[in-house]
Amino acid sequence: MSNELIIKKSSSGIEIALLSDKKLSEFHKEAVDSPFQVGDFYLGKVRKISPSLNAAFVNVGGEKDGFLTYFDLGPNVRSLQKFVRMTLDGNPNSGDLDSFELEEQTVKTGKIGNVLRSGELALVQVIKEPIANKGPKITCDISLPGRYFILVPFSRQVSISKKIGNVKEKTRLKDLAHSIKPKNFGVIVRTVSEGVAIEELDKDLRDLLKKWDELVIGLRKAKVGEKVIGNANRVDSLLRDILNDSFTQISVDDAEIHASLKKTLEKYNMDAAKILRHYQGKLPIFDQYGVNKQIKSSFGKNIPFSGGAYLIIEHTEALHVVDVNSGNTSFDPQNREENVFKVNTEAVDEIARQIRLRDMGGIIVIDFIDMKDPKKKAALHTALRDAMAKDRARHNILPMSKFGLVQLTRERVRPAIEIATSEICSTCLGSGRVDSSVQLLGKIENEVTYLWDNMNQKGITLRANALITHYFKAGMPSIRMKWWLRTKRWLKLETDPNLPLTGYVLINSDKQIINNSL
Secondary structure (H helix, E strand, O other), rough: OEEEEEEEEEEEEEEEEEEEEEEEEEEEEOOOHHHHHOOOOOEEEEEEEEOOOOEEEOOOOOOOOOOOOOHHHOHHHHHHHHHHHHOOOOOOOOOOOOOOOOOOOOOOOOOOHHHHOOOOOOEEEEEEEOOOOOOOOOOOOOOOOOEEEEEOOOOOOOEEEEOOOHHHHHHHHHHHHHOOOOOOEEEEOOOOOOOOOOOHHHHHHHHHHHHHHHHHHHHHHHHOEEEEEOOOHHHHHHHHHHEEEEEEEEEEEEHHHHHHHHHHHHHHOOHHHHHHHOEEEEOOOOHHHHHHHHHHHHHHEEEEOOOEEEEEEEEOOOOOEEEOOOOOOOOOOOHHHHHHHHHHHHHHHHHHHHHHHHOEEEEEEEOOOOOOOOOHHHHHHHHHHHOOOOOOOOOEEEEOEEEEEEEEEEEOOOOOOOOOOOOOOOOOOOOOOOOOOHHHHHHHHHHHHHHHHOOOOOEEEEOOOOOOOHHHHHOEEEEEEEHHHHHHOOOOEEEEEOOOOOOEEEEEEOOOEEEOOO
């Protein structure tokens, strides 16, 4: 599989498209004015303790307070709070954890009121961006992510990615991490560390320790509600997490981002000259690489896949619903169960792609076409798990229920991406219903006749959409001519393309509006 990254810079922010074998598999947006991003550190102030939620609301400078649960305090929160107090009090050695004495760890079943109190300052990290009317979700279990390691202050533990299967390699990485990590720092060894030389791993760890020093310096200067340090931008974070030898091209239309990416690629020992391109073509970059076309076809309500089958995707604030439909797929009546299983399994790859593409989080309910065979249900569940294995976000998939529904939860860290691919009709307001031509004609005729007979209005002009005015003028004799033959009164017509399909205005001889259907 070959991967390409297409990056577009605009006045509103940065848009990033990941193409896998030329097919859009991920789409990310980073707004210029986004106040909170995952990974940012803030100096917060505990505003309120909620015993019923076992959580605290923390002022981090936004419209809504950050939400901090007891489970997000982390086991080393007492050590973190001690470090914060020492740093804010001006202790010059607070960032040197070699001589730092760790505090007792918290228990999993404790109460937040026994650890934090209202008015207390806290160093927090954003783990979920604000969604809907909720503030950011924050944690005191802070960490600094790098290319090969995740650095965890106030810990002594070394953890290895479960995706590294080689036992010897796991042992090598664990021993190596123990030998190079400083005292009172824990590390999580990432999957991409497999097979990497000690020099590269050591360099990555030293870069993370420099970032820790930046955090300490930023904390000394920070005020309540201010960002202490920010995480890497979305482009750098994405490269850090997914960059590998499968990338054949990275194209960007902005010189500043191009220069930044060149440094990042050189830092990761990737051949920047070979895969990085500064796009300067006449067409917009997303049009040149067919991204816009794929976005329009991938973000609608109805998503076709193979053989005439399609998905219907609905988003609500509480959950996302995916419905699998066979469409005009032809079934062999002698082997319906096998055909249904085929459609369902073909839908699995598209469902997994759509979940990543739209960055859907929270609860997702998938309504597959009904099947009776338990073995096929189990096989479908396995296929979905395999397809979702490519997803970097944490998720959990439940077995299919007796109603044919599969429920899964996916880590929600950012609002789901929604792109409007259609507009609500200004005439029917999305109901799909408008007056028939007979009803509309009868309505206009009654109003005009009333104005002629009862209001003594003589010079009446009908201003309407071209379809309506043409309806009155078409034919020989036309409807307007028939009216004249019957009433001896002539109806003037004016075409206004700005009026909706069934909208019209009646105007008298003094150019005054006497009836308006809008």
